[in-house]
Amino acid sequence: MLEVILWFIGIVIIVPVIYLVENLILSAVPGQNRSYPLQPIYRLIKHFSKTDYHNRPLTRWFPVGACLFALVTLYFVSAGENILLVLSGLVMMELFILVGACSTKEAYGIMAAQRGISRLTVWSFALMIAGASLYKAVGTLKLSLVVQYSAGNVLLARLPLVATGLFAVAMIKGNLGYFDFGINANTMSFLDTALYTPYGGRSLGVIQLTQWIETGIWLKLISYFLPWQPWISFLVSAVFYLAAMLLNAVVPKMPWKKVMMNSWIWAGGLPAINYIWLYML
């Protein structure tokens, strides 16, 4: 149980740390915006210091529901539960965010929700196929048993495209690079999510926290495929994610339809190819 708690806390902490490091590095790079070293944390605190929109008394509860499901899913990942439970938790989390966006009167909110649903199709497909591939390769859907298998076998050698696909999913969820679903194609405009801003104040802060937890969940999922000790694998996946975030600063933005196609090819196509490949080899 102690190990589960440590993983839980570790995953919660690592993502803000990644954001802080990214902020530090980008501040030092010529041509990038300079900001305070603790800008991401400061921004979060600032959100919590503001009140929500007065005309949307209930919208604030949807981020709370989403955050709750994110925490539950984080527990599933930390405890090495069944990957289908993780999928279900993530879907529920996403739905709470989307329903909250739909419940507002914001045209942007509805638009963002429709985009979010399109994005949901891609990553849920990728995760389901990843689950199927895991089952085919390891013979179980339980992540704690996958770790045991990975300790004795190089899982990455059997599921390289699945791991890549899941990394693409992490980029989709983080609106990074060629996978940016953001409405104005500027990742930092709304806390790195596809939702524009039907939320405000504290609820926006809760959304930010949820997104950080979710990123941690994806990084942990990717780390299951890496061949080292779990904590080393997790750190490696975090470093890769940091690299993607840094690259994001120099990658041009793309139209929404193009982003959607990229997502299907990389996040949907790669795991599918790997899945078929498992049967052919």
Added chain:
Amino acid sequence: MDFVVLGVVFGPVVLLFISFLIPQGKASRIFIEISAVLFFLTAVFLFVYPASYMFNLYIPHIVWKLVTLLTAVFVFIRSILDKHYIISVLSFTQSIILAVFEIINSPEEAVPFVTFDYNGKVLLLAGSCIIAFFIPITLIYLKKYFSQKKAAKKQERQIEAGILLLMAAFAGLVAANSFTGLFLFWQWMYIAVGLFLRTFQNSERKPAAGMHIVQQAVLTVWMASIPFIYQKAGSVQINGLDAGFGESRVLIAVMVFASAIVCGCLVPDKSIWNKLFSMPAPVSGITALIMSVISPVAVLLKFVFLLTGVNNVILTLVIIFGSLVMVGGAYYSCVARKAAQILQGILMSVAGWGISTVFISRESMFFTVGYTAASAITVTFLFACITILEYIKGTQDVEKMYNLRREMPEMTFFMSAAMLLFLFAPFYSALQRLLFVRFLADNPVSMLLTVAALVLVSAVIFRWLSVLLSAGDKTSIEIDTYPVIFRVILPLFFVFTAAANLSLGSLYRYFGRQPIPMGSLPAENIEKYSNLEGFLYMLKPGKGLIYTGGVIVILAACFYAIYRFGKAEEYAGNSDSRVFYHYSLTAWIPAGANPGFIIRAAWISLAALITGVALSCLK
């Protein structure tokens, strides 16, 4: 023969003849509604009292033979009157084959001619529930629809006759115990759908004529194969076919599959569905549900013993075909603009799931029955909702539903809850387990297609839900445009829908406890998979129900709270929010690619492959 079984199959036909004596109008509508309720009550009785041999009735074989022959002759005469000469030739051939076969061989008919097994009873219950609740809504809708048309009485008569015949054909297909019985009830189904199409045809050329020719051609092949089967098996009973039928078994299995697919019009082709179901939403809904979802699955379930263990290539191809139907339906629901078309696509997807899973294992067979029954009821409920919406608002465009939660809060609540039920009850149940455990083992291509279809259907539902949950203009619906009967039926139907979905696990356990006649299937231990780690909530008492119920209650409560306490002001810029179609799920597909064409090419190739492999067994 059990009198109740006989009543549920042939009762509607008797009622059909009685209905001709009743004057057209309100009286005939009430008569049809009472018939539908009686049909449902009889199905409930059959389900609750499995062994109801209180009244037995001996029906001589000659009666069945005469009824079958008369039906074929009726189709022949009708097609001549309609100047459909190809169908005339085919139905004439059927009549001749039937007559000659009876004269030369005079086979004993199956005893009993109609009977229900466990699967059949569940499907009958689902179908009759659909009919009982949906028919009143359909008839009220059609009353308004026909009020603007000429020759309304004749059209209403045709619709009512079609509904009664559809009931009889459906019950017959589920209960038929012989090859000739299946032929008879497929012909009834053909006549019933023909009556619907005749009512709503609006051009000189019947759009569905091509499909009807194919259906009759398949039925002719079916009829022609009966003497062959009789020669080999010594009986026309379905259960008379045993495992030692030789290589011809593959051919018969494929013929059964093809007949079920063609007669159910279960090909993943949008143009064919559009032509066949180019009718008002409720009529196309009920036809698709009965003809294309429940009946084909019921027929295939009868022949599972024939298809399990046949040529592995055939089985794989059949499963891929089912998955293709599933993904085809999901894709068509993504690109549809009208709510009825979206639901038709979802129905096609449900039927595809039934086809692809029914042959995998005994466990999947049980679950397929439960899933088909529950999802058919749920989709019917949604059909009922959009029928009422069209009745009141005159449109079923999803874009026009942005302000529905203010106009009709209870309707929005019911629709949202039904959508959540449709998604979550099966999704968090044995479906997942079956998908990842059984499908995974041998069917990678089907697995990919099935996952894609599930994801797409879920996304379509989420998108629709997002529209329902979005704020819109505050307008009101006039009370007098919302008939009281709709207000009564809708909550009642919703309770049945919720019960059907949440009792999937119980249904499974019910089957698990039954002394199932194993036939030629290996007696698999169906509890084996219950011990697998993972996601089996619906199958374990309490846990799954609590989880699913909890999710639904939380989301429903959120929605209700928003509606009840939300202080939304006047909505501004409503035209900006019409983003449903701008951000479609298929927007990413390049303009040059046509998934519909790819799906069509795939199903035609698969059909050709299946035929080729089956014929190669004759060598």
